[in-house]
Amino acid sequence: MNSAASSGSHLGLVGSSEAESTAASASRVVSDQAPGRRGLAAELPDFPWDTIATARATAQAHPDGIVDLAIGTPVDPTPRLARDALVRAANSPGYPLTAGLAELRTGIARYLTERWGAAGVDPDATLPVIGTKELVAWLPTLLGLGPDHLVVYPTTAYPTYLVGATIAGCGAITCDDLDELGELRPALVWINSPSNPTGQVLGADELARRVEWARARGAVVASDECYGEYGWEAEPVSILHPSVSRGSPVGLLAVHSLSKRSNLAGYRAGFVAGDRALVGELLAIRKHAGMIVPAPVQRVMIELLADSEHVEVQRRRYAARRRLLRPALESAGFRIEHSEGGIYLWATRDEDGRRTLDLLAGLGILVAPGDFYGPAASTYVRLSLTATDERITAAAARLSGR
């Protein structure tokens, strides 16, 4: 996905030739209708899940059944609060507001201010999105970036940052130490703390350093804070906190999702907030482009953002699973790296991650191989805490040889 490993540097430049070679290995076909089209479908990376089909089959054959820790899809119930709000809003014949209901925008601003200590975020600097994956994927396009622009994202990362750059036709480069970019002047820098997949949590000083670097070059900083509610050995900090933003959201966009916070992935609910002018631009385009969060989902978001109790309930669930799974992995010879935050354990046996994948599949445990997230991560695997207590207990027992 990037050349970080092969170049021997921490920089990985992702060019169109690599995108094409990915496409060449894919079975996807572009229709012959309207010839001369770009064929965007073929430029995008393959969905790699097919490559773990054999491991999945092996894990499924375990006499006590598969423990699927590969995909981070929440399994605990959507909170009662959300369900009740959805039901109350079920009569919604008319068009919703793209900007979000006034109560929702106020609620987002209040949540960022009270929960995250954000400074200077008014309601009109917030915008609901149809789950944050669409915002991540479309942000470079919505910002009007193109072939003359460069997007920077972490070396080991959620694949959608690259997808977003590819859709917009931008250059993309992976980098964790921005100083290595030298004279390059990116238009957009992605930060993701806690990280998917590594669980790394960046401190306020490191975040502030990145913001300062980007501001000096006129780059927008987008901070994917979707796992922010889950800090374990470190407390996540929002990019909008004054220790990072220096009190001003100018040039900054914080991206939040309710999928993990509130077991709400099925509803597609998230928001972006920060720089008022940038948010205004996004809104202007999204109004024309019909990117509207359904009215009942907006009502649910209002209720959930005002409540922290259900988040604490979910935190305790993940914490308990983590306490079971982490020592079991360590007892089985795994080393856990980072994982200070988020809903994954990032583990290695210092061997090819595909070998680890197979080993765990033999125990009936399915994981995501590190190479899904970039070549620098090929010796790791990602284990999600999004399985039931019963399944996590089973995995821990199998790892401990009990």
Next chain:
Amino acid sequence: MNSAASSGSHLGLVGSSEAESTAASASRVVSDQAPGRRGLAAELPDFPWDTIATARATAQAHPDGIVDLAIGTPVDPTPRLARDALVRAANSPGYPLTAGLAELRTGIARYLTERWGAAGVDPDATLPVIGTKELVAWLPTLLGLGPDHLVVYPTTAYPTYLVGATIAGCGAITCDDLDELGELRPALVWINSPSNPTGQVLGADELARRVEWARARGAVVASDECYGEYGWEAEPVSILHPSVSRGSPVGLLAVHSLSKRSNLAGYRAGFVAGDRALVGELLAIRKHAGMIVPAPVQRVMIELLADSEHVEVQRRRYAARRRLLRPALESAGFRIEHSEGGIYLWATRDEDGRRTLDLLAGLGILVAPGDFYGPAASTYVRLSLTATDERITAAAARLSGR
């Protein structure tokens, strides 16, 4: 918005210079972050609703209150069937399928086949969308169209066809008689029957002629059939009907919405179906781009597409309003054109539509001036049937001088 009127022809070429002049007259600002960006927000047309603010204020001052027929937002209740399905699906912690649940894809294919007599539409040639406005706005981009491509849409039209071409950076041209395009070879041709705003219903022969023309030139035909359930003096025909498609959906995309069919605009529910390879391309990109219909909404769609009774109830509501409003307009000196289908009356007094707007505002009735839909329509106004029976009755009484 297009130069159809000023060129004296039925062709209106919409170039970037005109888009810029639209932008120049707008108050929208592009942030100075990440300089050198395209500033897409400024390229898009203005939302013209501000221009009827005075008329709105006048109408609101009517002693019996405003009758707002300007925006076509459904006001009748979301069907019980939909609300019950939403409630049943409220526990949705995990990620939904971008492709749609198997039951949903089957349900869409069955609806198209049984209701519309579509030929050759399998479930995997269908795809749910987050309301059809987003599909209309993103289709040229998702198809990989760009500056070398041309999008054709009707002379008097829903503004989002132009928005879609603008976002993708395509050329755009308005045209109702494709033969006038001469040697031009568009990549995408939009059809909209029943039309928003005119209510014109195109017969199977005319649709077939357009499909044949497009197929001979390799153009994709996208048919916006969002008002299809509402035919009055003419029966709408789907582009996927064999009398139009010649039995094959190749090169064709039918676009359907549940917003008007099922008073569901608040839920954002629609679908696209037709050419399997094109739908497959759209799906491949939309999976990466996170354009996912929420799980509870997918469940609602399954229920609603299998039911025609609630549609018949709604048809009767609009028919009754139409029977009240149409003769009242005629008695007040209006001529109704087209309006054979859809949920609007397309009316003229053969004067500047802004003058008609003011006249009606004086009666407390707010309408949309025809110029919202292109310069060729500047002597018309659009009246929506999406107001309560009580308000439509009030409008009819005011028009009749009672």
